[in-house]
Amino acid sequence: MLWFKGWLETRYRMAFSLCFIGLVMVVAQIGGSKQPPPPGARPDEAIAIMIDSFVVVFFSMLAGAGINTQPAFQATKGLHGSTLFTLSLPVSRLRLLAIRSTIGWVAMALMIILLCIAMGLIAPRSASVTTPRIFEQAAALIACTTGFYYISVLLGTLLDDAWRIWGSMLAFGAFWLLQAYTPLPNSLNLIRAMGLGSPIIAHVMPWGAMAFSLGLAAVLFVAAWKIAERREF
Amino acid sequence: MMNGYIIETSQLKKSFKGQPALRGLDLQVPAGSIFGFLGRNGAGKTTTIKALMGLLRADSGTASVFGTPVTDADRSIEIRRRIGFVTEDKELYPYMTVEQMIRFTRPFFPKWRDDLERRYLDMFELPPKKKIPDLSKGMRSKLMLLLAISRGAELLILDEPTDGLDPAATEDVLRELMAIAASKGTTMFFSSHQLSEVELIADHIGIIDRGKMIVSGLLDDMKARYQRLQVVFENSVNLPAHWADGVESVRQEGRVVSILASRNIDAIIEQARSLPGTAVELYPVTLKEIFLEHVRSN
Numbered sequence: 001m002l003w004f005k006g007w008l009e010t011r012y013r014m015a016f017s018l019c020f021i022g023l024v025m026v027v028a029q030i031g032g033s034k035q036p037p038p039p040g041a042r043p044d045e046a047i048a049i050m051i052d053s054f055v056v057v058f059f060s061m062l063a064g065a066g067i068n069t070q071p072a073f074q075a076t077k078g079l080h081g082s083t084l085f086t087l088s089l090p091v092s093r094l095r096l097l098a099i100r101s102t103i104g105w106v107a108m109a110l111m112i113i114l115l116c117i118a119m120g121l122i123a124p125r126s127a128s129v130t131t132p133r134i135f136e137q138a139a140a141l142i143a144c145t146t147g148f149y150y151i152s153v154l155l156g157t158l159l160d161d162a163w164r165i166w167g168s169m170l171a172f173g174a175f176w177l178l179q180a181y182t183p184l185p186n187s188l189n190l191i192r193a194m195g196l197g198s199p200i201i202a203h204v205m206p207w208g209a210m211a212f213s214l215g216l217a218a219v220l221f222v223a224a225w226k227i228a229e230r231r232e233f
Numbered sequence: 234m235m236n237g238y239i240i241e242t243s244q245l246k247k248s249f250k251g252q253p254a255l256r257g258l259d260l261q262v263p264a265g266s267i268f269g270f271l272g273r274n275g276a277g278k279t280t281t282i283k284a285l286m287g288l289l290r291a292d293s294g295t296a297s298v299f300g301t302p303v304t305d306a307d308r309s310i311e312i313r314r315r316i317g318f319v320t321e322d323k324e325l326y327p328y329m330t331v332e333q334m335i336r337f338t339r340p341f342f343p344k345w346r347d348d349l350e351r352r353y354l355d356m357f358e359l360p361p362k363k364k365i366p367d368l369s370k371g372m373r374s375k376l377m378l379l380l381a382i383s384r385g386a387e388l389l390i391l392d393e394p395t396d397g398l399d400p401a402a403t404e405d406v407l408r409e410l411m412a413i414a415a416s417k418g419t420t421m422f423f424s425s426h427q428l429s430e431v432e433l434i435a436d437h438i439g440i441i442d443r444g445k446m447i448v449s450g451l452l453d454d455m456k457a458r459y460q461r462l463q464v465v466f467e468n469s470v471n472l473p474a475h476w477a478d479g480v481e482s483v484r485q486e487g488r489v490v491s492i493l494a495s496r497n498i499d500a501i502i503e504q505a506r507s508l509p510g511t512a513v514e515l516y517p518v519t520l521k522e523i524f525l526e527h528v529r530s531n
Contacts, residue, residue, distance in 0.1 A: 001337045008328045082324050085377075088286050089341050090314035231290075 002091065006103035017111045025118050093228045101153045101221065108149055109142045116141065129200060136199040140206055144190045147213035148172055150220035157227040188212055239264040239388055239420045240285060245294035246444075247280055254280040256444035257294065262422050262437070267414050269435030269452070270424040271524055277444040278424040279321050282392050285422075286318060298388065314342060317381030321392040323373040325365045331376055332361035335383075344385030353379040356405065370397035378406060382413060389413075391423035395430060403427075407434050432520040442528050452520065459518040459526075462492040462501060467510035477501045481526055493518065493526055 086096070116138040120129060151171040178184060179191045186197060187208025197206045240262035247255040255277045262268045272278045283289045284296055287309045296303045298312050325334055335354075339345045354361070357375035368376065374397045381389055394410075395403045411434050413419050425431050431438070432452070439449040448455070459481075466488045476483060479497030483490060494501050498515075505513045 001340050005326065005329075005337055008326070008333070012328075082326050084283075084288060084320045084322070085318075085325055087288050088313060088316075088318040088320070089338075090310045091341065092310055 002096065002099045003103070006099060010103055010107050014107060014111070017107075018114070021111070021115050021118055024115070025122055093231060094225065097153075097157070097224060097228045100156075101150070101224075104153070105146065105149060108145060112141045112145065113138045133200055133203075136205055140199055140210060141194055143210035144194050144206070144213045147190060147216040147220075148175075150217040150224070154220045154224045154227075157224045157231075237264055238262060240268075240296075240298055240422055242281070242284075242296040243294055245281070245284060245291050245296055247277075247284060247289065247291045253444055255284070255291065255294075258441065258444060259446050260439060260449070262420065262439075264420055265414075265418050266437045267411070267421045267435045268423070268437040268439060269431035270422060270439050270441065271428070271431060272424070272441035273528055276441045276528075278441060279392055280444075281441065282321075282390055282422075282424065285390060286316070287313065315387045317384045317386035317389040317391075319374075319377045319381050319389075319391040319394050321396075323370060323377050323397065325373065325376065327364070327366045330362055330364050331359050331368070334365065334376065334380065335361075338380050339383075342384040342386075346383050346385045349385075350379065350383040353382065353409075356409075357402070371399060371402060374398055375402065375406075382409070387419060389419055389421045389423070391421065393425055394423055395425065395427060403430065410434060428519075428521045428524055438520070438523075440524060440527050447527050448523075455523055456518060456520070458495055459523055460494050460498055461516040461518050461522065462494060462498075462505060463514045463516060464490040464492065464505045464508070465512045465514075466490070466508070470508055470510070473504065473508075477504045481530065493522065 087093070116134050119137075120131065120134040148171055176191055179189050184192075185208075186192060186206070189197070190209050190213055193206035193209030193213075196202065197209065199205055238261045240260065242258050242260040245255050245258040245260075246253070258277065258281060260281065270278055270281070280289070284291050285298055285303060287303050290304065299315060301308045301312055303309060303312065326337075329337065335350060339350075353359075353375070357372075357379065359372065359376055359379065365373065365376075374394065378391075378394060381391065389410075391410075395406055398406060407430060410421060410423075414421055414434075423431075423435075435452055437450065438452045438455060440447050469488060472483065472485065472490065476492070477497055477500040479494050479501055481493045481495050483492050485491075490505075492501065492505070502513055502515070505511055
């Protein structure tokens, strides 16, 4: 039933996300035809780059919002509302954490896949924008946003509601500044891996960055798990 | 639960940002009792309930439910499976309907009582298709009671269970709670500000003030222990500076003096009668008087 609850909590965000994707498509359609492509990119790849720049911002928000409504895994005076009801159920905080973070991740992955499919539909067909490449792009984007998503999961075990929603966003901002002003290796540069280094533009999978992001996500999840475990009673 | 207490705390302490909420709470709730947990706002009632439910961790001291420490991670889930709980704010998931809320809660409790669920749905006239935010606070209280009682729990922990209910619904709920306690032997631990309600259904009372239990025991014993003397003077008179041992409080309004006594009642009557031109009458006390006396003198 926790999955059912998770779906009810997620469905409006999903609907909102679909609307957002539609908006991104319209903007990409209009903006992509007017602006010159970035250096190193072909004109038909400009749409993909433009969409990618939206993706991280959008899904960082989605991930943060997904974590925002989950029951706090903490035990504080501030616990109130339906959180009290959830935590009074015979369910461990670990299970709540696992289910809630999985639902958020699945929603995020689904949205990325839909976005990539939509991108494939509006981008002019070329040798670089093929169906397999679109799915490679989706895989790379999912892997690279996972690291940001699990920052929100970790923050969900540490901070109050108001801060959790900004977790992924602030982490993304910090990461963007870091890669903009320091010579970050490609294998650590998640922003590049979702833009110029993505499969549609670079024609290769950014395996290094994907592995780094998934590794980071694993570390963050284990940290969140340990915190929830310590609070379990 | 070797000693017959279903809930037991010893020297339970909890502070929030240096502000003590519980200052060494000792609480014993006998199995099968209806225990009214009373206290002023901010006395520590909800903090105690949250600690018992495993919703917050005490700084020190011990708390056990069903004889199991509430901090036992392995068994805390089993403890919660045996408890029906009504929260203070009566908040439920705003995106669910009444029907969905019941459907969501039911599978967590293997002893879920379908018969009670149907009974309270009808009795409380809960609209199954209505969403939680569209329910009044009274209706949300009723739904929370349904969700707590239908669990088939051995222990009901109810934080202000009748909050928001109209007098008729309050009456129904209290009657049902008494029936459940009588027929199933369910222990009830509930907090309330409605002393008349508590007096109606509770057999045990605990009064908490500033995070400490200041009085606890059988309600009948307490009421038998305390008595009120009303002393009426013919003329104005100077009251004695020192009353006999056992006088808890003395209140004067004109020629009428009201004395609350906890023991040594004969000596107090004797002392009152020794004053010139007095008529002394003895009255039973209400729970409200006992409560006010204790929290004021604390």
